Amino acid sequence: MRLAYGGREVLHGISFDIRRHEIFGIIGPAQSGKTSLLSCFNRTIDFHPHVTVSGSIRLDGQDIRRVADVHGLRRRIGMVTPLPVGLPLSIYENVAFAPRAAGLRTRAELDAIVERCLRQAALWDEVKDRLRSLGTALSGGQQQRLTIARALSHQPEVLCLDEFSIAIDPVTTMRIEDVLKELKREITIVLVTNLVQQARRLADRTMFLLKGEIVELGSTEVIFSDRPAERRTFEYVRGIFG
Numbered sequence: 001m002r003l004a005y006g007g008r009e010v011l012h013g014i015s016f017d018i019r020r021h022e023i024f025g026i027i028g029p030a031q032s033g034k035t036s037l038l039s040c041f042n043r044t045i046d047f048h049p050h051v052t053v054s055g056s057i058r059l060d061g062q063d064i065r066r067v068a069d070v071h072g073l074r075r076r077i078g079m080v081t082p083l084p085v086g087l088p089l090s091i092y093e094n095v096a097f098a099p100r101a102a103g104l105r106t107r108a109e110l111d112a113i114v115e116r117c118l119r120q121a122a123l124w125d126e127v128k129d130r131l132r133s134l135g136t137a138l139s140g141g142q143q144q145r146l147t148i149a150r151a152l153s154h155q156p157e158v159l160c161l162d163e164f165s166i167a168i169d170p171v172t173t174m175r176i177e178d179v180l181k182e183l184k185r186e187i188t189i190v191l192v193t194n195l196v197q198q199a200r201r202l203a204d205r206t207m208f209l210l211k212g213e214i215v216e217l218g219s220t221e222v223i224f225s226d227r228p229a230e231r232r233t234f235e236y237v238r239g240i241f242g
């Protein structure tokens with residue numbers, strides 16, 4: 001697929017596949033096109049007025065770009081963005097919002113979903129006694145986990161995370177990383193990270209994107225070894241540039 005803003009192409013004909021139940025890492029310096037790529041997956045790219053996307057992006061064989069039910073697509077492909085966008089709602093309502101909108105009504109069912117998602121996001125123990133307070137009153141790291149809980153409340157098949165740890169401390173980051181390792185048993189995870197070591201810790205396969213092109217895609221072990229296929233990969237993961 002290709003993507004251009006106005007006449008300026010920023011993804012230059014890239015082609016790859018993501019496998020079910022893997023953590024697929026995407027690394028690359030700022031401006032490589034990582035966020036643009038992710039926003040094609042859940043069609044938030046549609047919000048940009050002068051974008052042209054060509055080629056195809058398929059989810060289970062179906063072209064995402066032709067999906068009529070975009071809301072349904074966004075339930076299937078959850079997105080966690082770098083700076084948490086806490087809805088002005090209670091912690092409970094942040095997570096119950098989507099299931100309620102999908103028609104779930106009984107208190108017991110909602111309670112169960114809220115607890116499950118908050119547990120999956122490693123936030124439950126910290127908030128279980130104050131589920132009615134505002135989500136926006138939580139710390140940055142807690143809000144980031146709330147965003148993850150909210151994304152999980154849609155029961156997505158694919159969870160995309162875009163530099164999720166940018167605003168949180170290393171301890172919280174590690175807790176979320178543990179969560180992601182657990183979650184991949186149930187869902188597929190696309191992890192965009194500017195922290196190459198995070199991809200090394202988590203990803204099954206890693207793709208190195210640079211200036212809108214795939215430099216290399218392979219098992220994380222090979223990408224981070226002494227001998228990846230491309231010299232630029234070696235230099236980037238070792239911090240020689242970028």
Ligand SMILES: Nc1ncnc2c1ncn2[C@@H]1O[C@H](COP(=O)(O)OP(=O)(O)O)[C@@H](O)[C@H]1O
Pocket residue numbers: 005010028029030031032033034035036037048
């Ligand atoms: N809304 C936009 N309008 C025009 N250009 C954009 C827009 N968003 C991103 N770009 C450009 O696309 C390129 C890739 O950006 P981005 O996808 O944000 O990369 P990354 O997430 O790797 O930093 C950059 O050159 C950036 O300036």
Ligand SMILES: [Mg+2]
Pocket residue numbers: 034035036
């Ligand atoms: Mg980005």
